[in-house]
Amino acid sequence: MSTVDESYVRHWSRDVLGAWNRFWFTPADPATLSLIRILAGAMLFYTHLIWSLDLEAFFGPDGWFSISFVRMYQAGGYGWSYFWWLTSPAAMWTAHILALIVFAMFTLGLFSRTTAVLAFIITCSYVGRAPGALFGLDQINRLLAMYLMLGPCGAAYSLDRLWAKRRAGGQLPQAPPSVAANVAIRLIQIHMCIIYFFAAVGKLNGTAWWTGTAMWLAFANYEYQSVDMTWTAHWPLLLNLMTHVTVFWELTYWALIWPRLSRPVMLLLAVPLHMGIAICLGMVTFGLVMLFGNLAFVPPSFVRASIGRLTGKQGRGAEQALSSAAAGATIRRGALSAAGPRRKRH
């Protein structure tokens, strides 16, 4: 190998390593992660509150899924659930009420690090016991619970923070940037990319996604319908457009969500797509939780400024952050640091 080649390889390796370090190990403001905690926690609480309406039918030994059936269905697998040990109604209800308390505490940010771990264990246990009653909502609930457990999700907008501030005599500096917060956000971002990639690739096998009629098939499904969209039968080109935009958006998400120029467009498109599913196809919970996952791509400075505006606690710094985040100015160096925090200067 010539000296020129060696030099190229050495530089390339150094660049890759530098990009990897910036991507994963740049400390990040935990504001975005904390906002996701509030929203995902509320969704976990609501999801499990609804199980209460027929708890024993879904999780009890005399429910839809007998223990012997689930054992057979999961044979050779590694799924798990604490419901296998909770077979009496009293035990089941006690655990369920405790679970709801944990989710409420998690949402409010009380003992966040502990309740985050418990929230993940609880979420998995419900999923592991009722395999045939699940849909996309449960997948994203579990995903968010998993990653929120890894980072300091209660470092901002939490009772933990409020309590710490009170103990500090009312003055407490903003939560410091954290590598764990960055890793958690990065994992949510990558997981969302993988989800949309496979959602799109799966659609490419279906003729209706190519002929532009797939949206009609979704709207024409009475069991999903929550808003009558059959008027679109008279607007076939509109159906074609919605179908194609859906596929192209999902197919390109993993690439276009990173550059600062295309990120706002991709995030804005996520809103009508997921709210359309929420409102027209009767899956408000699923539509919302997908948007919560997309929040991982919103810079913390933008989150702080927006919440500052909403709560009326916005100072000049927040105003500046809002404008700069909106302009993409917080993104310092190309795609890999796109969601990253401000760099520390030595």
Place this chain on the structure above:
Amino acid sequence: MSEPTYPRPAIRALVSVLVALHVFAVFLGPFALPPSSDLAAGSFRLFQPYVQGAFLDTGYRFFAPEPGPSHLVRYELIGPDDKPIVRTFPDRNLDRPRLLYHRHFMLSEFLNTTREMSERRGNREILDALARSYARHLAKRYDAKEVTLYLQQHELPFIRDVQQGMLLTDPSLYAADPNEKEIKFGPYRGDELRRDEP
């Protein structure tokens, strides 16, 4: 521009290995779902404890390959007073709020996907176990003497039919060909179901 303060190299190396393995497992979940290559299936077996233990073995194939017809389960019971009870799940009028309705919708869809899987494998064991599990639940819930389930397909109308005034609930979409659109499970005797192990 100066570099930010990174963790120690050893910590970075450890975390890098862990996140790389985790991201690979996240990718494998949908990638190795059938139909899949030998390479994907083999990799999945290697990561199976982690992928399944963390419940990452999901396809994310929402409305793929394309949105299809939905499925309903009609159940006919003979109650303790010998009176018949006929109901369907999911039921838009009874199952509220919407999330509870969707859970019941997934129950009927799960029976259908299990049926499709059983047909592909040429083995009905798991399908029969699921249908019996549903029947057992209904027998206990209603103290029924007999339970019969019917898996029903609700076809999607063509655009041109709806343009000409067809409703999504048109009876022809449910029962144009009963042999293909309705699959019977049972009848199961209530006393036998109640003796089944949980």
